[in-house]
Amino acid sequence: MASSEDPSSSDERPAQDGALPFQLDALGVRGRLVRLGPSLDAVIERHGYPLAVARPLAEAMVLCAALATSLKYDGIFTLQISGDGPIRLLVTDLTTDGALRGYAQFDSWKLAVALGAGPNGIPQGGDAPEGYVPKLFGRGRLAFTVDQGQHTQRYQGVVPLEGATLADCAHTYFRQSEQLPTGIKIEARRTTDNGTHHWRAAALMVQQMPEFDAGRIDVDREQREDDWRKAVILMASATEAEMLDPKLPAMTLLHRLFHAEQPRLFARRPFVARCRCSRERIDRVLRSIRREELDDLRDKSGRVAVKCEFCSTEYTYDDRDLDRIYASAA
Ligand SMILES: [Zn+2]
Structure with a gap:
């Protein structure tokens, strides 16, 4: 039976967005499962973005939340993607108290061309294709910023946009910025129910814990690598359907994926779509x-x-x- 620091806060109602951090002590790995629904609906439907812009935005927002909640900061975490493709700019940020927002700037004509315009040049309104990053963002960069207020130094990480998917681009960032070994899986999908659109997105992230080795001289490197590989394989075994299923609680999904490792769950961090403008x-x-x-x-x-x-x-x-x-x- 898995333990939890604060079991009551791990409860999840389907209408809530949040991150559920967990730890696999046996493997020396920590992670989080982030799931978004209502906050995506609020952001995306307000702008009326076409599907091929909305899905990258949904994926970027869930990636932003996964990265932000793996850092200790007090302020604003921002993820920004800019490029010379149809989607010029995509910005999303999350505050420590859980306010999430995002927007995208795009060129409708370039987007129609990239998606393969319909007869008479009318866009077909299709979804972003698999591995859409080069096609929709072109050449560009991915930047993360942590802003902790006026009198503190801003942290910024910037990498070229390299990879077919946003998860690939995030992996490029982890490698190039010498972060801890990190694996991430991202899914986002729009469903239509009685003519109403609903968005769901999820990110599952695992990260090797450096403190696990601290002060130890008996670390078996091969064992550590095997443990890490195992965590990545278990993470990757999550299906899109279970990651996005609003009826499947995050807690249940984590136990299903990692049951043999006895995942330890921590307090859930809720998010809500809220803008800071005034x-x-x-x-x-x-x-x-x-x-x-x-x-x-x-x-x-x-x-x-x-x-x-x-x-x-x-x-x-x-x-x-x-x-x-x-x-x-x-
Ligand atoms: Zn605003």
């Missing part, structure tokens, strides 16, 4: 720009409109609002 933040951005330069941003009625890329909230400013902002800047 009028005060936009005020600060505007204040950093010269007032004359805002003229380009004015709409027909003369107001300045600023839209949050993450949540599409529009903040409008008339001349009186601008007077107030620039008066407080003086």
Whole structure:
């Protein structure tokens, strides 16, 4: 029977998004299972992204959550993918308190061409093909940033976008940045129920624990390698169906995959789709720009409109609002 530090918090209701960390003591490996549903629906359906943009975004959001929860930080973890392909930019971030958000910028025409345009050049609205990274992102880079506030140093890791899938690209990052040996499996899928779309995404990650060897001189290297290989094989045995099944609790899935290793489960970390934008933040951005330069941003009625890329909230400013902002800047 597996133990848990806080069994009550490992409960999972289908409508909740979160990460369930675990440890396989016998193998010297730790990991996490991240599953997202409602927060993806909130982000993706709000923007109405085509399927071939939405699935990479869903995968990037679950990858972001898996990486963020494997680090100790207090602030914001950001994953950014940029390239010269149809999807120009994809940004997703997660705060320590579990607020998740994301958006993508893409070129509709390039996307239609990449997917194979239908008759008369009309896009067929297809899904992202298998191994879509080169096709949809082109040449580009994958960057991770940890921002812990004003008076701390930002950590950034950047690697070229190398690999067919986002999981491959993450593996490139782990290798190139000399991280601990890490394996990750990512799945994302949209289902349609009575005409309503629902998203599910999951990431299963395992990582070798360095502290396992600390201070020991009797470490059997071959055994450590065999243990690591075993953990990766067990991780890879998870099927897409069970990773994405909202009715299969995360706890049950982990026990199913790793039962012989007696997985130890830790407190579940819940996530919710929430944007951090506010009028005060936009005020600060505007204040950093010269007032004359805002003229380009004015709409027909003369107001300045600023839209949050993450949540599409529009903040409008008339001349009186601008007077107030620039008066407080003086
Ligand atoms: Zn926003």
